[in-house]
Amino acid sequence: MNTIDKVVQVEIPNIKDPRGSLAVIEGDVLPFGVKRVYYLYDVPSDAYRGGHAHKSLVQCLIPISGSFEVLLDDGHNQKCVMLNKPDKGLLIPSGIWRELDNFSSGAVCLVLASEVFDEDDYIRNYDLFRSLKA
Numbered sequence: 001m002n003t004i005d006k007v008v009q010v011e012i013p014n015i016k017d018p019r020g021s022l023a024v025i026e027g028d029v030l031p032f033g034v035k036r037v038y039y040l041y042d043v044p045s046d047a048y049r050g051g052h053a054h055k056s057l058v059q060c061l062i063p064i065s066g067s068f069e070v071l072l073d074d075g076h077n078q079k080c081v082m083l084n085k086p087d088k089g090l091l092i093p094s095g096i097w098r099e100l101d102n103f104s105s106g107a108v109c110l111v112l113a114s115e116v117f118d119e120d121d122y123i124r125n126y127d128l129f130r131s132l133k134a
Contacts, residue, residue: 003074007096010060012087023087025112030091032058032114039064040100040109048101049109053123054094058114061100062089066107073097075133083109097129 010030014023025034040049050070061070067084074096083090084104089112092098100109115121123129 002077003093003095004072004077004079006093007072007079007081008091009081010089010091012062012089014087021087030060030089030112034112034114036111036113036116038111038113040111041107043068043100043103043107043109045103045105047103048099050098050100051124051126053097053129055121055123056094056115057118057121058094059092060089060112061092062086062110062112064108064110066104067102068100068104068107068109069102071099071101073129075130095133097123097126 012023012025013029014021016022043049061083063083064086067082070081070083070090070092072079072081072092081090103109123132
């Protein structure tokens, strides 16, 4: 299996009724305990976010509103995933380069992370990332 194949979409359990939908993340929906939550919003349509990989942190990206694309790279293979359904998250393991772009107007990306912020966990230079993966 390619490392890129470890990036998977996860179903977010939800309850739908005439009053609207309720998405619930608890128990074993994610394979990690959530230690950090943040969200991206008001991202201009011509801007991108991400542009890094993590040494150990695992993340789940959820498009709460609107849509955006996620470019994934394991150093050997690339794939692009469109996220546009709030009941589907994208589970990104450590060691995967990610770039988020093509945000629609009003898009909100919720990020659930396995660890608190640690600058030492980031690989922000793509050439360094590629050399570590070689």
